[in-house]
Amino acid sequence: MIRISDIIDKVFENNPNADVDIIDRAYIYSARVHEGQVRLSGEPYLSHPLEVAGILADMKLDAVSIAAGLLHDVVEDTHATPEEIEAMFGAEVAHIVSGVTKLSKVHTHSAQERHAESIRKMVLAMADDLRVILIKLADRLHNMRTLRFHKKEEKKREISQETLDIYASLASRLGIYWIKKELEDTSFMYVYPDEFRRIEGLVSKDKAERENYIETVKGMIREEMEKHGLRCEVLGRYKHFYSVHQKMISQNLEFEDVYDIIAFRIILDTKPRCYEALGVLHALWKPIDIKFKDYIGRPKPNMYQSLHTTVIGPYGERVEIQIRTHEMDRVAKSGIAAHWGYKEGKQVDENVREKFAWLQNLVENQANIDNPEEFLESVRIDLFPDEVYVYTPNGEIKSLVKGATPVDFAYLIHTEVGNQCVGAKVNGRMVPLKYELKTGDIVEVMTANNHSPSKDWLGFVKTVKARSRIRQWIRTQEKERSISLGREMCEKAFRKYRMNYSEVVKSDEMEKIVSDFGFKALDDLIANVGYGKITPLQVVRKLQRSGVGDEEDSILDKIIHRVRKKKPRTGVTVKGLDDILIRFGKCCQPVPGDAIIGYITQGHGVTVHRVNCVNAMQLSPERQIEVEWLQNSTETYPVRIYIHSHDRVGLLADLAANISKSGANILNVNSEIREDNTVDSVFTLAVKDTVHLNKVLTAIKKVRQITKVKRLDV
Structure with a gap:
């Protein structure tokens, strides 16, 4: 375990004039x-x-x-209060600790919603003070280093997946690559x-030979540079x-075909x-033109600068080489921390803040999203590192995520331009x-005053801002249509029971009924x-009872009453109930371990989709309902697997054997041989959950010629 004296020694080494008294006091308080x-x-x-x-x-x-790092868990895990922290260590430390503290004590509908709100709080806090996320990254890094002590494998996978989705991406966006790499590998x-052990074994296999290769190529590069002074x-x-x-995965390569398992770096004094x-x-050595990238002339948004080139090396193989200055290397390792300006109360440099304008976009976008799954998905999209740079007709440069469209560009300019x-x-x-859009494109948007967004746009837009504004417009339109339809239905029902709609909706009884149904407004x-x-009949009955509310409510209740009959368990519950008609979306075929959401369908119960299902994303959020997997379910679930392979004798037999060994049942097979002697196969398999599915996929990958x-x- 590191000692406080070691930490103070490091602080003095970095800044001989540092005020370490606050660190000493924070250590003593945290220990107590x-x-x-x-x-x-x-x-x-x-x-x-x-x-x-x-x-x-x-x-x-x-x-x-x-000091804030030493105190980061005290509010959440001890009797300490934010007021006490502020009184003892000042407003600055208290603000940072508050930003890092999770929302574990906040009452929300689900663990996922609580988690989403914790991430939302962290996003807001780090936009105000970037030190929040640096402490959060350090916290997550040490937790990942000790994750082996967790007993539940599922919990380890859940924490690790979140680390990949959120924290490793944040480290990348902040340019702190050493943390990013450690978080990703752990x-x-x-x-x-299984895949980790396989790659670890393949890398270690010829390590001695590779070490000799590294030294040889390094010597050749050094000698050539010295010749030219x-x-x-x-x-x-x-x-x-x-x-x-x-x-x-992304390039569909075997391990032997990954040419840049070893890369070289040349560090010099100056940019020229x-x-x-x-x-x-x-x-x-002959360069490969399409592999050259000049990140010095055009730095990455996280301030990373370097020249990247790939050449045909001394033994006829591809070699990736990065060229940068010592200062660029320091920034490449430390990112935002290399530019830190919090010394003696000074704020971070304004130019550095501009480099991280994406944080403000993240804050702006999250304000329009209520659904926790949608919010977490939006954070993942905003943290996606690849970007393209396009120009307005006036020559102003704009940054967008890779794959962005003119619609994304239009919403980036202004919401009304997008609409x-x-x-x-x-x-x-x-x-x-x-x-x-591609880097260097000049984009001009054409608009019409009476035009409005299309639902179809959700199928191709890439930015969170565009997606959230389109959904917001659709929700507004759907609500207006639903109010009109609902009013018409209520007027008809009220007439049947000799009630005057216009008079009733203004009455005190109606106000109470609105409240009884859990709404704020009529x-x-x-x-x-x-x-x-x-x-409408439910509203009428409540009125007839003079405002005395019964627990007879929504379409969900109707579904429950209609389908309470003996049926096989589906492995999913709706708000704690497991006797409701449930169907699984054929479009996305969810299995236990997938994040899921339910949608109420009149006459058909609840349909369960994966949260990232394209079809589900286009359904009305008003029909969403929380669903969850049952624990210890013994059900199996169909899932479709695509396999591309070279044709050979015994291929299907080997595939069937490996699938069978992994404990999965084959429900259906459809194979097609192409003219280039390759085979496209779609297997429908019965699996228990995502862990079982990953085991099956790993088994299939081991088959020769896949x-x-x-x-x-x-």
């Missing part, structure tokens, strides 16, 4: 309030805040950040253990395991010398609205009648 608490590893709980503070010291952060080990440092490094895994070194390399978009020109030529009640979630395996969504 955490006394008696023990981590799953058996170590005293204090070991965790000490390790977090040590990571922050390694990042060369200021004394306030390190998470990879728990989410895909370029003093430099040359490094060779292995690509981290998760990166190799991602490349194999970087370009000189590039010329020397390209004279020595009224009818067409677009790219580089002076008309293009479809689903056209994917329009909300009428809209739900229009949606079909409440019947080139691609994936789960089909539709």
